[in-house]
Amino acid sequence: MFGLLRRGAAFAAITATAAMVLAGCGGDVKGQHADLVKGKQLFVERCGACHTLARAGTRGTVGPDLDEAFAQSLSAGFKRSVVTGVVKQQILYPAVTGKMPGKLVTGQSAADVAAYVASAAAKPGQDTGALASAVRATTQTAASAKNGRLQIDANANGQLAYDVSSATSPAGALTIDSRNPSATPHDIALQEGTSGRVLATGKVVSNGGVSTISVTLRPGRYTFFCTLPGHRAGGMQGTLTVR
Ligand code: HEC
Helix, strand or coil, X not given: CHHHHHHHHHHHHHHHHHHHHHCCCCHHHCCXXXXXXXXXXXXHHHHCCCCEEHHHCEECCCCCCHHHHHHHHHHCCCCHHHHHHHHHHHHHCCCCCCCCCCCCCCHHHHHHHHHHHHHHCCCCCCCCHHHHCCCCCCCCEEEECECCEEECCECCCCCCCECEEEEEECCEEEEEEEEECCCCCEXXXXXXXXXXXXXXXXXXXXXXXXXXXXXXXXXXXXXXXXXXXXXXXXXXXXXXXXX
């Protein structure tokens, strides 16, 4: 139901923008000079935590799935340049009653992001060439606690992932530090099992801040995750095994 409503909204916005373009007042929405590589990098960093876009590899669920949002208009024959205009409009002037922060990117950056989204939305297959290597793939490794401390940093590109997908620790007192180098806010929390009691939640940080929790653990399996809406569902979690 939600998906249908959102698709409808994007379709309505496109119809309005197309009318503007036809009326000759949408001349700057075509994004001829856009840098798609930069656009992709910025999209992953600033937008991907809230939006799914298959070609960008993002899996956010707070906002609408952008492949779905534009599929209807594109298959109805609207040009991708029109979609660029709709995305740019949404970036600069999102609904004041909505949950999307405005002007996360501005100027040429907004044009680059809009052009990338429009080029990638609802397009089967994968990005190729320079676009394929624009964003480093998330490499998740394992970590182990040393002297009662464990480091589980957030992905530097703002993707919904920690650098570590599994970790081990001896039983006893443990402090977990999660540095977040990206502009996308994250925290770290720990719970028993995969759905048990939440033992601790660190503060929300971004731009190099560190979210820290201190717990005392018995042997068993625990899950560390980000509590921000949609982040865990997008993949921002991992397993801590205490022996
Ligand atoms: C904090 C979460 C969040 C971030 C970050 C975010 N958005 Fe959104 N976005 C939303 C939500 C929620 C909506 C639904 C409408 C609303 O609430 O305003 C939305 C709507 C949209 C739409 C309209 C889709 C439709 O179906 O009508 C587009 C396009 C869009 N966002 C693109 C972007 C781009 C590009 C960025 C990065 C510059 C971005 N968003 C960043 C949450 C976000």
